[in-house]
Amino acid sequence: MKIHEYQAKRIFVEYGIPIPDGDVADTPEEVREITNRIGKKVVIKAQIHAGGRGKGGGVKTADSPQEAEKVAREIIGMNLVTHQTGPEGKRVKRVLVEEALDVEKELYLGIVIDRSRDQEQPVIMASEAGGMEIEEVASKSPEKIIKVGANPVGSFSSFQGRKLAYGLGMDKSIVSKASKIIEMLYRIFMEKDATLIEINPFVLTRGGELLALDAKINFDDDGLYRHPEIKGLRDLEEEEPLEIEASNTGVNYIKLDGNVGCMVNGAGLAMATMDLIKLAGGAPANFLDVGGGATAERIEKAFRILTSDKNVKAILVNIFGGILRCDRVASGVIEAASKMNLNLPMVVRLQGTNVEEGRKLLEGSNLKFEVAEGLFEAAQKVVALL
């Protein structure tokens, strides 16, 4: 789960990580008031769940409350397009207004779970190349990234912070301050079940202060059950409405750009089915995993979700029955399709437990299905129906 920068910064404050003076605002008037209170030059930052906001015109400075209000009028309500939003962009509802800092150095701090076999633990990273995309730094000049693995069995040790702080070339006067910030970041990571924390840039001001100029935290969806306070930070408006509906019904759905809707059981098979559609010359409209207990009710919901995408011109149902019996799936499909008056062309492929009974049910129904046996045959048949 993703949260906004201002939400991440509130968590930082709870843990004593310094952030610039500022506040969040929904209207240009509020922006003016906040700027007035701060009493100096400010930065106004669009709050959306995507990086690259500055380049897209979503981050601007203002010297006075009047100018801040004017700038806010441009940003609030704008459709912000960045390399992470896709061409359709995202509407800005809210901005963060912060004091502009006199920056001496832009650094980077981050924590991720390193999945490599020799790590399999959180890894804290620091770099002098702050303000740049860290992926770019990693590929162009990996030597500029210092890492320290953090074994969660046992607590954080100060040497880990010192290793990174001295590695960043910090003056000894601020090393312990930096080390403390790193320790607090690690505590957030562990205590809140984060999967990623980034401060980019992490800045050193000319006055010798260290602050988090930006803040990004992603959380482990599987850990949310034990963090109701984090769950409450979810911004549904940042998510695809169909994906929200699907997640509420226990169906795993992700909208894509193609026109072949697919309904599959199992995530791996669902991905493979998308790949097969592409190989057959079509384009998948979605990823959809109906899950293990695909009841008639669940199948109906899945159909409703995938057909609400107006791009869908044909449907492929691909089920491998294990514990889930094919005859059950077949009756579920028939029931849902007739109830919904589904008139899109459809190919149904069933394999596994009770497959013959399932196929008989499909053939005996008065609905129009094409039946396929092979994996690739199913994809070819559905593409031919477009």
Added chain:
Amino acid sequence: MSILLNEQSRIVIQGITGSEGSFHAREAVAFGSKVVAGVTPGKGGTDLDGIPIYNRVIDAVEKEGANASGIYVPASFAPDAILEALEAGIKLIVCMTEGIPALEMVKVKKALKGTGSCLIGPNCPGITTPGVGKIGFMPNFIHKKGNVGVISRSGTLTYEVINMLTNLGIGQSTSVGIGGDPIVGSPFVDILELFEADPETRLVAIIGEIGGNAEEEAAEFVKNKMSKPVVGFIAGQTAPPGKRMGHAGAIISGGKGTAAEKMKAWEDAGINVVVNPADIGKKVVSILNK
């Protein structure tokens, strides 16, 4: 022979009184598996179709000689169940549970280190050795005894591949679903190592997917240490970046973990990569007939 699960395996099912646990314990027995005990704290002294149920894993070890475990408990209890099996000296622990927080698995893996116990999963369909038994929920009818080892990060896609092989008359030595989470007990390399050493296995079919670098690590192993032929497929060639494709571990992040990268790594390592999953069976046949 086979890997992990063999004639000596005596299985305890943790969470045997739950609906999943009892259903799959019965399926495993029907498949011929030696399920010697069940564990549900508070239900000790009862039984499931004559399988004795204990309060603690240690009791199943001491009284029934259990040496392998299948775990079917909810995500919030699963890390504890794994640690209990580990502490009781169980050598093969298979956890089917989906939804365990990644940081819990980080801790569990640290605990596993150096113990000599092997964890498969979590979030996996389990292990099957045809002719011997199974732990997990792969459907019983798809398997056939033979010489191909199967390893995969997914569930139903694995059944497809096993079924495809069986329909072509190709049996399996052991099939292992390693799980779809970011941190799993035994990544590809651990299982490849076992198949390489298993005299019964002639070829390995491996099914990877987007996200992480387990496939790249497997490529490194195959290139340097593996003498047996390997056939591979990567799911998610059409997956968009930044989206979690059902499995917690299946996500392209920061441009890393794409299917294209993984397929290239496998090809460079000499793995016989198929682009079309429907061709896995044919590819295996053509190599075995060489």
